[in-house]
Amino acid sequence: DAKTTQPPSMDCAEGRAANLPCNHSTISGNEYVYWYRQIHSQGPQYIIHGLKNNETNEMASLIITEDRKSSTLILPHATLRDTAVYYCLRMTTDSWGKLQFGAGTQVVVTP
Amino acid sequence: DVKVTQSSRYLVKRTGEKVFLECVQDMDHENMFWYRQDPGLGLRLIYFSYDVKMKEKGDIPEGYSVSREKKERFSLILESASTNQTSMYLCASSFQDRAHQPQHFGDGTRLSIL
Numbered sequence: 001d002a003k004t005t006q007p008p009s010m011d012c013a014e015g016r017a018a019n020l021p022c023n024h025s026t027i028s029g030n031e032y033v034y035w036y037r038q039i040h041s042q043g044p045q046y047i048i049h050g051l052k053n054n055e056t057n058e059m060a061s062l063i064i065t066e067d068r069k070s071s072t073l074i075l076p077h078a079t080l081r082d083t084a085v086y087y088c089l090r091m092t093t094d095s096w097g098k099l100q101f102g103a104g105t106q107v108v109v110t111p
Numbered sequence: 112d113v114k115v116t117q118s119s120r121y122l123v124k125r126t127g128e129k130v131f132l133e134c135v136q137d138m139d140h141e142n143m144f145w146y147r148q149d150p151g152l153g154l155r156l157i158y159f160s161y162d163v164k165m166k167e168k169g170d171i172p173e174g175y176s177v178s179r180e181k182k183e184r185f186s187l188i189l190e191s192a193s194t195n196q197t198s199m200y201l202c203a204s205s206f207q208d209r210a211h212q213p214q215h216f217g218d219g220t221r222l223s224i225l
Contacts, residue, residue: 032211034213036213041218041219041221042218042219043115043201043203043216043217043218043219044154044201044203044216045216046213046214046215046216049211049213051211099146099154099156099203099214100153100154101153101154102153103153
């Protein structure tokens with residue numbers, strides 16, 4: 001039972017914005033959307049999270065649709081070091097011990 | 112920046128050995144977690160701890176135990192290593208009393224049991 005749906009792969013040119021979609025059509029009112037990424041042979045890295053408002057930090061922006069059924073992670077100026085698998089998660093404060101990573105999106109940034 | 116440090120990046124042990132994996136975090140986080148990550152199976156929670164000397168079983172605790180004697184340190188123990196415990200082991204930590212705080216991960220220990 002996939003809780004989120006992401007495209008399996010995406011290419012992006014260096015210096016361009018990368019827009020990563022995530023579908024979470026069955027999300028409930030108390031579930032946040034979290035994004036992590038995992039660079040090969042490293043541990044997952046937290047990127048950003050949000051509930052219903054758009055969020056921005058030094059790494060990325062998160063755009064959540066008004067009905068909260070989908071979201072988009074935006075890497076504003078992709079670099080080669082952004083090549084990684086990106087995971088979109090749903091999580092409530094009750095489930096803080098159970099991060100469930102799906103297959104994610106393999107993003108390859110090309111020169 | 113949050114720092115979660117795992118004692119070894121790569122480890123090779125033999126079947127039947129007792130194996131210790133160590134994790135230290137420097138952000139005064141209350142919660143600490145041990146996961147394993149396997150191709151096609153994603154991330155699976157082994158054990159977690161929300162306080163010193165407290166522990167809770169995750170989804171796959173069999174064959175593992177944990178120890179948390181100090182707030183900053185969380186150890187995973189393979190009591191008698193078996194080949195099916197060959198995996199990438201990931202430690203994570205997070206705040207407990209601040210809502211919606213993310214988990215921060217170490218770089219993992221790639222453990223091979225021969």
